[in-house]
Amino acid sequence: MAVYDLEEQEQLEELKTWWKQYGNAVTIAITIVALAAAAWQGWNWWQRKQAAEAAAVYVGLEQAIGSQDAKKSRELAGALIEKYPGTAYAQMGALLSARAQVEFGDSKTAHAQLQWVVEHGIDAMAKDLARLRLAALLLDEKSYDEALRQLTTPPQAALNARFSEMKGDLLSVQGKKTEAATAYGAAIASLDKAPKTDGPNPHAPYREMLQIKLDSLGLPVAAGAAK
Amino acid sequence: MFDIVRNNRRVVQVFLVLIMLPFAFFGVESYISHLGAGDDIAKVGDNKITTQEFRQALREQQERIRASAQGRQIPPGVLDSPEARRAVLDTLINRHLLSDYARKAHFTVSDQALVQFISSVSSLQVDGKFSPEKYDAIVAAQSLTKEAFEARLRQDIVLQQAAAGISASSLTGKTSSALWVNPLFEEREVSSSMLKLDQYLSQVKLAADAAKTYYDAHSKDFEIPAQVRAEFVILSQAALMNQVTVSEADIKAAYDSHQDKYRQGAERRASHILILADKAAPEAKVAEAKAKAEGLLAQLKKNPKDFAKLAKENSQDPGSAAKGGDLDWFARGAMVKPFEEAAFSMKEGEISSVVRSDFGFHIIQLTGIRGDKGKSLADVRGEIEIELKQQAAAKKYAEAAEGFTNTVYEQADSLKPVADKYKLEIQQTGWIAKGVAGNGLASNPKLLAALFSDDAIKNKRNTEAVEVASNTLVSARVVESKPATSVPLADVKDAIEKQLTHEEARKLAIKAGHELLIRLFKGETVNLVWGEIKNISRINAEKMPLSSVDAIFKSSTSKLPSYAGATTPDGDFVLYRISKVTPHDGTGDQRTKALGNQYAQIVASEEFAAWLAALREKAGVEINQKLLETKEEK
Numbered sequence: 001m002a003v004y005d006l007e008e009q010e011q012l013e014e015l016k017t018w019w020k021q022y023g024n025a026v027t028i029a030i031t032i033v034a035l036a037a038a039a040w041q042g043w044n045w046w047q048r049k050q051a052a053e054a055a056a057v058y059v060g061l062e063q064a065i066g067s068q069d070a071k072k073s074r075e076l077a078g079a080l081i082e083k084y085p086g087t088a089y090a091q092m093g094a095l096l097s098a099r100a101q102v103e104f105g106d107s108k109t110a111h112a113q114l115q116w117v118v119e120h121g122i123d124a125m126a127k128d129l130a131r132l133r134l135a136a137l138l139l140d141e142k143s144y145d146e147a148l149r150q151l152t153t154p155p156q157a158a159l160n161a162r163f164s165e166m167k168g169d170l171l172s173v174q175g176k177k178t179e180a181a182t183a184y185g186a187a188i189a190s191l192d193k194a195p196k197t198d199g200p201n202p203h204a205p206y207r208e209m210l211q212i213k214l215d216s217l218g219l220p221v222a223a224g225a226a227k
Numbered sequence: 228m229f230d231i232v233r234n235n236r237r238v239v240q241v242f243l244v245l246i247m248l249p250f251a252f253f254g255v256e257s258y259i260s261h262l263g264a265g266d267d268i269a270k271v272g273d274n275k276i277t278t279q280e281f282r283q284a285l286r287e288q289q290e291r292i293r294a295s296a297q298g299r300q301i302p303p304g305v306l307d308s309p310e311a312r313r314a315v316l317d318t319l320i321n322r323h324l325l326s327d328y329a330r331k332a333h334f335t336v337s338d339q340a341l342v343q344f345i346s347s348v349s350s351l352q353v354d355g356k357f358s359p360e361k362y363d364a365i366v367a368a369q370s371l372t373k374e375a376f377e378a379r380l381r382q383d384i385v386l387q388q389a390a391a392g393i394s395a396s397s398l399t400g401k402t403s404s405a406l407w408v409n410p411l412f413e414e415r416e417v418s419s420s421m422l423k424l425d426q427y428l429s430q431v432k433l434a435a436d437a438a439k440t441y442y443d444a445h446s447k448d449f450e451i452p453a454q455v456r457a458e459f460v461i462l463s464q465a466a467l468m469n470q471v472t473v474s475e476a477d478i479k480a481a482y483d484s485h486q487d488k489y490r491q492g493a494e495r496r497a498s499h500i501l502i503l504a505d506k507a508a509p510e511a512k513v514a515e516a517k518a519k520a521e522g523l524l525a526q527l528k529k530n531p532k533d534f535a536k537l538a539k540e541n542s543q544d545p546g547s548a549a550k551g552g553d554l555d556w557f558a559r560g561a562m563v564k565p566f567e568e569a570a571f572s573m574k575e576g577e578i579s580s581v582v583r584s585d586f587g588f589h590i591i592q593l594t595g596i597r598g599d600k601g602k603s604l605a606d607v608r609g610e611i612e613i614e615l616k617q618q619a620a621a622k623k624y625a626e627a628a629e630g631f632t633n634t635v636y637e638q639a640d641s642l643k644p645v646a647d648k649y650k651l652e653i654q655q656t657g658w659i660a661k662g663v664a665g666n667g668l669a670s671n672p673k674l675l676a677a678l679f680s681d682d683a684i685k686n687k688r689n690t691e692a693v694e695v696a697s698n699t700l701v702s703a704r705v706v707e708s709k710p711a712t713s714v715p716l717a718d719v720k721d722a723i724e725k726q727l728t729h730e731e732a733r734k735l736a737i738k739a740g741h742e743l744l745i746r747l748f749k750g751e752t753v754n755l756v757w758g759e760i761k762n763i764s765r766i767n768a769e770k771m772p773l774s775s776v777d778a779i780f781k782s783s784t785s786k787l788p789s790y791a792g793a794t795t796p797d798g799d800f801v802l803y804r805i806s807k808v809t810p811h812d813g814t815g816d817q818r819t820k821a822l823g824n825q826y827a828q829i830v831a832s833e834e835f836a837a838w839l840a841a842l843r844e845k846a847g848v849e850i851n852q853k854l855l856e857t858k859e860e861k
Binding site for chain 1: 400
């Protein structure tokens with residue numbers, strides 16, 4: 001090992017010069033990459049930890065709802081929202097709890113929870129669903145204008161049918177039959193626009209239901225967009 | 228080679244660092260998971276669904292259908308139609324989408340939640356309590372390790388959690404629900420008047436060449452497919468069973484070498500006296516119990532006949548004490564180990580010394596022995612003979628398969644040589660139509676394709692040997708064939724004309740019906756006879772055709788009477804007069820509630836489908852349509 005031939009000595013020299021010139025830069029680069037990787041891993045670890053803790057609370061929430069415990073379900077949903085607002089469990093918990101609170105007769109809390117998802121939910125689909133469900137609650141309370149406001153911003157394309165149906169419902173109860181028919185027609189049309197496959201159509205029962213809402217308006221067929 | 232390494236040391240070093248870095252930070256999987264692409268049936272975002280995964284799922288689905296049919300005939304095509312394939316693939320894709328979503332959202336199942344779930348599954352319980360033995364058995368039945376089983380379970384729970392997060396939280400609102408439920412219950416009083424198809428038949432004037440035009444336009448419907456009648460030979464293990472013989476000596480040898488197999492079912496009958504002293508009992512208690520047992524044993528040694536009496540008075544096993552300690556017949560595995568060992572090592576009538584088990588101290592008297600001798604050669608001779616014959620036939624089949632395949636090919640003008648060579652029977656089929664799935668041999672696509680090939684029909688050659696089932700080779704030869712042809716027009720002219728006349732009459736009836744409806748809506752007096760008044764709703768329409776129900780409930784009722792019209796499946800046109808409407812007020816009777824729940828369900832599954840559709844669009848799904856349609860080679 002101790003004896004290097006000339007060629008190797010030369011190479012060694014070359015290497016040393018190279019290192020003198022670029023050594024610092026290389027060290028810094030490697031350090032940055034390593035730190036970035038560590039930070040990324042740490043961030044992931046923290047997120048997993050948050051999710052794991054939130055999961056435990058969420059399971060508790062499911063059980064509280066299952067045993068019809070209104071108070072506990074309210075508390076646990078509140079804890080999810082406050083402590084783990086960035087997790088998917090928080091928005092899921094809020095949606096789940098909102099439904100339960102309506103069944104427990106506490107629509108005020110349901111409102112607040114849905115509103116929270118609308119404002120702080122982590123994905124667009126959940127936010128849209130929350131708006132839709134908020135509109136359903138407002139419709140039950142006869143706050144038609146406010147309900148309609150929830151529906152103004154167009155949702156994710158997949159929810160077009162549901163949004164149009166809700167608009168149709170709002171118009172129908174206000175006696176605006178022609179406009180309601182247009183809305184139901186639009187709902188059916190957006191279902192028919194969804195990509196078709198050879199497999200069973202998952203939208204079939206829903207489409208049939210919409211058709212009955214439309215037909216029950218008792219308008220001449222031409223008023224609705226659908227056949 | 229090493230010179231290169233030496234001369235370019237730095238390059239090599241840098242290269243080594245470069246390939247090591249990713250391993251250090253991302254692990255080895257990131258490399259491996261990208262291997263083996265190319266035969267993926269679909270791509271879901273970054274994930275792939277392999278053909279293998281798809282076929283496995285398809286097979287599982289087919290198994291489920293077969294199991295649920297419970298032996299009833301399943302229509303062909305249900306198991307492997309394009310729709311079925313697509314449905315299976317969609318399920319797989321959805322599963323991938325869900326699990327991807329769950330992974331990105333860091334969904335987890337804690338150990339505690341997993342334990343809670345496992346212990347709550349009713350199929351893992353015995354008498355309402357979680358049974359570890361049953362759990363082990365079920366895990367073993369799926370040929371998985373416990374870790375793998377639990378990982379899969381965890382995954383399932385996570386998926387279910389992700390799905391439930393959307394569908395279980397669905398909130399529909401009473402008003403929206405009522406807008407569907409109330410119309411379903413709304414009642415309308417209707418009477419009807421029918422425009423019979425028959426009265427329009429005579430008005431129809433068909434063109435002279437109408438039947439011919441129709442015949443030409445629909446020539447496909449009148450085609451008769453090619454047909455063949457064939458003879459065939461089957462080489463199978465079952466067919467060879469009759470040709471093999473086994474000697475008495477072989478049977479005897481097999482019997483002798485498998486003694487253990489014929490010696491099962493040893494049973495014992497015993498009585499016992501139990502003095503309780505369980506494992507956890509304090510020492511003093513145990514000693515006391517032991518002393519009591521020893522005392523009883525001493526008494527028994529003097530008077531063995533008192534066993535039943537002593538058992539009745541002293542045994543602390545309430546089940547058997549009343550019967551004088553009798554435990555009835557039991558096999559190995561039924562009793563605790565020390566008890567079993569003692570009982571199976573005793574002679575009939577013998578009384579054991581004191582035996583310690585987890586329950587306490589037993590004194591055992593063996594009262595019966597049976598089943599030790601096992602079955603005699605005469606008992607199992609038939610069984611062994613069949614088994615040996617099967618083995619011999621399987622061996623013979625394996626030897627003959629290649630020769631069979633070669634012979635039908637080399638002597639392709641007749642099946643006789645191969646039938647003679649292997650002593651097989653030449654059998655006949657009935658007429659088999661091309662493209663019509665039949666039963667038995669006629670259901671094997673490969674054999675059918677061979678039978679309808681030019682080689683088989685024109686040259687009357689044997690088909691190649693086709694493996695129609697495992698260990699079953701078939702070669703067939705066309706005996707007689709009929710080419711594809713068409714039904715002559717003359718044969719079907721009347722039927723076509725009748726059909727066309729019906730269609731025209733139907734149109735006339737509809738036209739007349741619509742004209743009448745317009746006049747009725749205008750309030751004109753129309754001379755129609757209205758039948759009896761019926762009160763119907765959408766959900767209780769008294770066997771009225773669906774088209775009629777639809778028409779009646781679509782009709783506006785702002786002004787009464789209102790009218791509706793519809794064609795029945797028979798082609799008659801029915802006019803309806805709606806004289807009264809009773810809306811449903813939606814008060815909470817049982818039926819209204821049930822339909823309200825149904826509405827919630829329909830909406831929940833629509834929202835779930837929408838959610839999946841959004842995930843699908845975001846992830847991007849590509850399907851390899853060609854691979855999806857490719858059937859597995861048999």
